[in-house]
Amino acid sequence: MTAPAAAPRTGTRPRDAAPGDQGPEIWCEDLVRVFSTEGVEVQALQGLNLRVDAGDLVAVVGASGSGKSTLLTILSGLDRPTAGSAVVAGTNLLTMTAARRKHYQRDVVGFVWQQTGRNLLPYLTAAENVALPLVVARTVRRERDREARVAELLELMDVADCRDRLPRELSGGQQQRVAIAAAVANRPRVLLADEPTGELDEATSAQVLEAIRHVNRELGTTTLIVTHDPSVAEHVRRTVQIRDGRTSTEVLRRSTVDEHGREQLVAEEFAVLDKVGRLQLPREFVESLDLRDRVRLGLEPDHVSVWPDASPPAAPGAHDASGTSGTSGDAR
Numbered sequence: 001m002t003a004p005a006a007a008p009r010t011g012t013r014p015r016d017a018a019p020g021d022q023g024p025e026i027w028c029e030d031l032v033r034v035f036s037t038e039g040v041e042v043q044a045l046q047g048l049n050l051r052v053d054a055g056d057l058v059a060v061v062g063a064s065g066s067g068k069s070t071l072l073t074i075l076s077g078l079d080r081p082t083a084g085s086a087v088v089a090g091t092n093l094l095t096m097t098a099a100r101r102k103h104y105q106r107d108v109v110g111f112v113w114q115q116t117g118r119n120l121l122p123y124l125t126a127a128e129n130v131a132l133p134l135v136v137a138r139t140v141r142r143e144r145d146r147e148a149r150v151a152e153l154l155e156l157m158d159v160a161d162c163r164d165r166l167p168r169e170l171s172g173g174q175q176q177r178v179a180i181a182a183a184v185a186n187r188p189r190v191l192l193a194d195e196p197t198g199e200l201d202e203a204t205s206a207q208v209l210e211a212i213r214h215v216n217r218e219l220g221t222t223t224l225i226v227t228h229d230p231s232v233a234e235h236v237r238r239t240v241q242i243r244d245g246r247t248s249t250e251v252l253r254r255s256t257v258d259e260h261g262r263e264q265l266v267a268e269e270f271a272v273l274d275k276v277g278r279l280q281l282p283r284e285f286v287e288s289l290d291l292r293d294r295v296r297l298g299l300e301p302d303h304v305s306v307w308p309d310a311s312p313p314a315a316p317g318a319h320d321a322s323g324t325s326g327t328s329g330d331a332r
């Protein structure tokens with residue numbers, strides 16, 4: 001694994017950009033969510049920073065219990081954070097009124113949940129499930145126009161042949177693709193998906209991820225997929241890792257052309273730096289150098305070095321994390 005560089009994209013919004021339509025499509029700063037049950041407090045989110053630009057497709061990955069669903073439930077407007085800021089498509093999620101919340105959930109964001117049964121009404125056909133949000137929001141009033149829109153969406157998701165079937169007559173992958181069609185029916189600016197492939201096998205998961213990519217590309221919907229499945233990361237350009245309720249690292253994938261004209265996919269890992277300069281070192285770095293309690297830092301012309309506290313003493317310019325003078329060495 002190469003040394004992660006400081007991430008340029010996650011974290012704080014430029015100071016001069018006011019929350020609103022000019023800012024990123026999803027923006028969270030210092031997001032905290034504390035659950036209290038029977039006197040026990042669980043800090044599900046511990047100062048999470050995340051920035052997603054309009055039109056991006058981003059995967060948030062992390063171990064079970066790292067706070068992924070908590071983040072998505074907040075972004076979908078179903079839950080409020082304990083502290084911090086969250087702005088999605090110009091809507092401030094902490095201050096929105098009940099009326100605004102209704103509009104937000106109906107028209108601004110679409111969601112797809114892991115449990116296929118939670119996404120679709122079991123007694124409606126695929127076409128009726130996709131038409132439902134259009135009827136509820138009264139976005140397409142004429143029945144003929146509605147039918148055309150439903151047909152277009154089912155076609156886009158490659159499930160046109162399923163239009164008259166009930167959810168129980170569809171495979172898990174088909175159900176999720178119909179669910180995506182329903183989620184984007186009202187042209188939401190943002191699509192949120194919590195483990196959309198969690199109940200599917202590998203081949204079906206790949207089809208559903210491709211369907212999500214298709215929506216992102218064709219409709220320009222900003223998309224956030226939350227998953228504990230690291231293979232999802234291979235399908236998206238940007239993956240943000242959550243650890244203990246905080247964004248810790250992110251991987252950006254881009255294609256380059258080598259000297260023989262062949263396209264190659266390059267993945268670069270970055271550590272996320274918050275606005276006061278904190279970052280999480282990858283666990284394997286910490287373990288491999290047995291870093292603990294405190295470390296020595298060195299400022300070099302083009303990088304910062306980190307050494308175990310037990311390193312031999314001092315070269316100029318190096319100091320430990322608390323700011324006192326210390327040791328130098330090449331840890332890059």
Ligand SMILES: Nc1ncnc2c1ncn2[C@@H]1O[C@H](COP(=O)(O)OP(=O)(O)OP(=O)(O)O)[C@@H](O)[C@H]1O
Binds near residue numbers: 035066
């Ligand atoms: N409503 C709740 N009440 C109390 N604790 C909660 C609640 N929801 C989540 N938590 C706790 O918050 C932490 C984060 O949970 P969350 O569901 O966000 O994790 P996750 O990353 O989605 O995990 P998984 O991959 O298993 O779905 C966990 O410790 C969980 O037990």
Ligand SMILES: [Mg+2]
Binds near residue numbers: 070
């Ligand atoms: Mg979850």
